[in-house]
Amino acid sequence: MDDDGRSARLERWEQVMETPLFVASGLFLISYAIRVLAHDLPAGWQDLCLAVTCAAWVLFVVDYAVRWALSGQGVRFLRRHVMDAVVVVLPLLRPLRIVKIYEAVQRRHTHARMSLHGRVIAYAGISAVLLGFAGSLSVYQAEYAAPGATIRTFGDSVWWACSTLTTVGYGDVTPVTPWGRIVAVGMMTGGLALLGAVTGSFSSWLIQTFALEEDKRPPGDSPGA
CATH class of the missing domain: 1.10.287.70 (Helix Hairpins)
Structure with missing residues (x-):
């Protein structure tokens, strides 16, 4: 596949994943906050929050892997997207994905707000x-x-x-x-x-x-x- 085709597919994937990743970022932060702060939460709810947290993490991993594969850049993709890799590895930084997604949405407007x-x-x-x-x-x-x-x-x-x-x-x-x-x-x-x-x-x-x-x-x- 040529570079233009790869770039088009990568751009379409990123557009499709904007909303799911935004939601996943919010759910990750909410579920993590509940697990940390609600000490008396029943075990069933604790397990549900843990499942939501893990599901959000899996979505981040899948998104990163797909973008890596679609880019066709090999190791260069890792060097050019260090922050994305850090966000995938460190749960602390995953909510910052909200800012990146919001910036991508803003770029769609012809005139910056x-x-x-x-x-x-x-x-x-x-x-x-x-x-x-x-x-x-x-x-x-x-x-x-x-x-x-x-x-x-x-x-x-x-x-x-x-x-x-x-x-x-x-x-x-x-x-x-x-x-x-x-x-x-x-x-x-x-x-x-x-x-x-x-x-x-x-x-x-x-x-x-x-x-x-x-x-x-x-x-x-x-x-x-």
């Missing part, structure tokens, strides 16, 4: 909320019953996630388990990346705004004139 800078800030904000919530759940699940843990309630976990994502790091509550610390590293990295994206986009917007004002200024009407 927001400027590039506005979209970067908006998507970074959505990503921060999703990452913070998912990270709070993961850390709370790993920490609340651990010996010597300082994160005992979900509120403690949310407070820790906020301070970690914003790179403040008060240190009043910290993870003590190996998995909790692994999640913390991911949250720190994600927080730095999101903060950098928002700061860089906002700075670029300010520079462009001031540059446009300078271009509109009449000749000889400079501040130092």
